[in-house]
Amino acid sequence: MKKTGLIFLTVLALVTLVFGVIIVxxxxxxxxxxxxxxxxxxxxxxEWVKPFEEKYNATVEVTYxxxxxxxxxxxxxxxxxxxxxxxxxxxxxxxxxAGLIKDIDTAKIENYGKVGEYFRTQGYAELEKGKKFxxxxxxxxxxxxxxxxxxxxxxxxxxxxxGDGKQALSYNVLKDAxxxxxxxxxxxxxxxxxxxxxxxxxxxxxxxxxxxxxKMQEELTKWAQNCRAFTIGFDSEMQVLTSGxxxxxxxxxxxxxxxxxxxxxxxxxxxxxxxxxxTICWIDGWALSKLTTGESLDLALKYMDYMIGxxxxxxxxxxxxxxxVNPSGASGYTDVIGKTTWWYSTSIDKFPVPLYVMVxxxxxxxxVKVWTDIKASxxx
Amino acid sequence: METTEALDKKINKKAPVKKVQKEKxxxxxxxxxVPVILWLLMIVIIPVILMLIMSFKIKSGYEITNIFTFxxxxxxxxxxxxxxxxxxxxxxxxxxxxxxxxxxxxxxFFISRVLKKGRSFLFMLIIIPLWVSYLVRIIAWRTIxxxxxxxxxxxxxxxxxxxxxxxxxxxNFSVILTLTYIAIPFVFIPLYTALExxxxxxxxxxxxxxxxxxxxxxxxxxxxxxxxxxxxxxLSFILALGDYIIPQQLGGKTGLMFGNIVWSxxxxxxxxxxxxxxxxILFTIAAVIxxxxxxxxxxxxxxx
Numbered sequence: 001m002k003k004t005g006l007i008f009l010t011v012l013a014l015v016t017l018v019f020g021v022i023i024v025x026x027x028x029x030x031x032x033x034x035x036x037x038x039x040x041x042x043x044x045x046x047e048w049v050k051p052f053e054e055k056y057n058a059t060v061e062v063t064y065x066x067x068x069x070x071x072x073x074x075x076x077x078x079x080x081x082x083x084x085x086x087x088x089x090x091x092x093x094x095x096x097x098a099g100l101i102k103d104i105d106t107a108k109i110e111n112y113g114k115v116g117e118y119f120r121t122q123g124y125a126e127l128e129k130g131k132k133f134x135x136x137x138x139x140x141x142x143x144x145x146x147x148x149x150x151x152x153x154x155x156x157x158x159x160x161x162x163g164d165g166k167q168a169l170s171y172n173v174l175k176d177a178x179x180x181x182x183x184x185x186x187x188x189x190x191x192x193x194x195x196x197x198x199x200x201x202x203x204x205x206x207x208x209x210x211x212x213x214x215k216m217q218e219e220l221t222k223w224a225q226n227c228r229a230f231t232i233g234f235d236s237e238m239q240v241l242t243s244g245x246x247x248x249x250x251x252x253x254x255x256x257x258x259x260x261x262x263x264x265x266x267x268x269x270x271x272x273x274x275x276x277x278x279t280i281c282w283i284d285g286w287a288l289s290k291l292t293t294g295e296s297l298d299l300a301l302k303y304m305d306y307m308i309g310x311x312x313x314x315x316x317x318x319x320x321x322x323x324x325v326n327p328s329g330a331s332g333y334t335d336v337i338g339k340t341t342w343w344y345s346t347s348i349d350k351f352p353v354p355l356y357v358m359v360x361x362x363x364x365x366x367x368v369k370v371w372t373d374i375k376a377s378x379x380x
Numbered sequence: 381m382e383t384t385e386a387l388d389k390k391i392n393k394k395a396p397v398k399k400v401q402k403e404k405x406x407x408x409x410x411x412x413x414v415p416v417i418l419w420l421l422m423i424v425i426i427p428v429i430l431m432l433i434m435s436f437k438i439k440s441g442y443e444i445t446n447i448f449t450f451x452x453x454x455x456x457x458x459x460x461x462x463x464x465x466x467x468x469x470x471x472x473x474x475x476x477x478x479x480x481x482x483x484x485x486x487x488x489f490f491i492s493r494v495l496k497k498g499r500s501f502l503f504m505l506i507i508i509p510l511w512v513s514y515l516v517r518i519i520a521w522r523t524i525x526x527x528x529x530x531x532x533x534x535x536x537x538x539x540x541x542x543x544x545x546x547x548x549x550x551x552n553f554s555v556i557l558t559l560t561y562i563a564i565p566f567v568f569i570p571l572y573t574a575l576e577x578x579x580x581x582x583x584x585x586x587x588x589x590x591x592x593x594x595x596x597x598x599x600x601x602x603x604x605x606x607x608x609x610x611x612x613x614x615l616s617f618i619l620a621l622g623d624y625i626i627p628q629q630l631g632g633k634t635g636l637m638f639g640n641i642v643w644s645x646x647x648x649x650x651x652x653x654x655x656x657x658x659x660x661i662l663f664t665i666a667a668v669i670x671x672x673x674x675x676x677x678x679x680x681x682x683x684x
Contacts, residue, residue, distance in 0.1 A: 073646045181546055228550050229633060230632075232629075243526040243528050244526070364650070365649045368645075372644055376461040
């Protein structure tokens with residue numbers, strides 16, 4: 001009897017243990033789906049990321065980068081570390097050629113139809129017939145910020161009326177000896193080569209031939225010689241402006257700079273000007289990693305959908321102030337944007353100076369070399 | 381009392397035991413070294429080997445092909461920009477190291493040999509900047525040297541200048557100044573250790589023999605502190621030679637250094653093989669400098 005009782009107890013204990021394990025495991029919450037985002041600051045803010053996580057019971061991991069150069073280096077070094085990445089129109093082919101991204105099924109993105117036709121029909125995103133590799137979320141241009149208190153008089157000869165009482169500033173201001181060592185341009189090979197090409201009168205700044213290279217290099221060398229420093233991103237631009245280290249700068253972060261200067265009560269000192277000869281236009285958006293599958297893929301499409309929807313676009317307009325792609329979000333713009341980078345709150349079709357939408361350059365490596373050679377020649 | 385014969389027997393009996401113990405200790409030491417070797421392999425040797433392998437590949441379009449080639453190294457010698465900037469970086473690194481030594485030596489001498497009290501406190505004060513982020517220290521210098529910076533405000537406050545001077549920032553001067561500031565703790569520590577180790581009785585003996593302060597310094601202090609001097613110089617030189625953030629942040633239009641060229645190859649140029657080759661050239665130069673200084677300073681100088 002004793003032996004039978006012992007066997008019974010042992011079996012009971014084992015059964016309890018097995019069922020216990022099954023029950024405990026069964027009660028464990030299902031592992032959360034994960035979405036990894038690599039982007040510039042402003043494209044994955046807590047304001048919408050947290051509700052997104054709650055809504056889809058998901059975890060969103062965000063990695064920020066400071067420059068497009070850094071983004072590509074990071075994306076290439078660890079392609080399995082991100083599901084979606086924010087890239088501009090000019091880099092889509094770069095990522096595609098590097099085998100990093102795949103096409104996006106826009107039919108699964110409900111709000112895609114709300115994106116303005118101008119953006120949906122751009123050829124840069126259609127790298128294979130009928131397939132889109134980029135979902136645009138906002139756009140922006142490169143322009144001048146001038147400290148009007150110190151350089152207002154010196155820039156007068158370079159101002160040009162563009163209607164509605166507005167003025168644009170010629171690139172020639174970057175070559176004026178009076179403003180030597182009072183100006184900055186970006187330390188980014190693609191932007192500076194494209195803009196100096198426009199300044200040199202080239203109509204295809206992203207596709208330069210030998211003659212185009214010579215003209216662009218001459219122009220860019222003159223700019224560089226006249227500069228005090230080369231900026232690297234938003235912080236660097238803010239630093240040279242607020243410290244008085246530069247009075248005329250080319251900016252790639254115009255609306256962010258405008259809002260930051262206003263926050264510091266410095267807005268009255270500075271004024272934004274579009275380049276009279278024309279400027280480049282980047283269209284930022286999401287690209288999908290080739291390695292994204294399953295739940296992460298679903299989340300990626302939902303995240304893109306949110307960002308081009310009315311609410312997402314309003315929040316984006318309010319937060320970053322750049323041009324939006326869904327006109328329904330325009331109510332999000334603040335007064336600061338209306339007064340400084342005013343062209344964002346109007347339609348892109350009415351842009352007051354020639355606008356060149358960025359596409360992949362003919363040879364990015366050659367442009368890096370040209371820019372490095374120019375910088376090296378200055379540091380002799 | 382034991383006879384010599386008996387003692388010899390005892391010693392011979394114990395000898396095998398000692399031998400076994402010695403072998404055990406040797407094995408133990410070897411085993412203790414395994415984690416260090418593994419760590420070195422993982423953190424230093426394997427990445428360097430990977431970089432070396434990459435440097436012999438070639439970029440074709442956006443693909444990196446596995447064709448073995450010296451083309452990237454040839455590009456370095458063919459392109460005058462590369463070696464001209466490398467020479468400039470050498471010049472800058474030398475000036476930085478020399479200045480850091482000139483600043484650190486009297487400081488280390490004063491703290492280690494003149495001061496009787498508060499040595500530890502001053503030692504800590506000098507190495508405190510190492511606790512602060514590298515980038516924060518750079519930005520701090522940008523703030524000090526800028527048009528609206530501390531230095532310009534001071535000069536204008538003292539009525540020495542009427543307007544802010546732009547000569548302090550965005551040039552080679554600001555790069556050298558900041559790199560020197562960053563290098564000082566790395567130079568100070570080996571110098572301090574070397575100077576502190578010099579036995580006082582040597583100095584006293586020299587004085588007893590009639591040597592004055594200058595002779596004591598020339599004949600005893602300076603030669604015996606040479607290992608610290610060389611180690612500090614080497615550390616500072618290597619630190620300055622490869623830096624690319626300070627030239628980028630504070631160098632302005634003339635700030636380009638070799639580290640910036642290496643970095644640019646990993647960005648838009650996307651030419652990792654060339655970037656690796658340029659990086660490996662820099663690494664080899666640093667390794668040669670390390671080997672030479674090790675030879676001249678001796679083991680004690682390097683590891684003290």
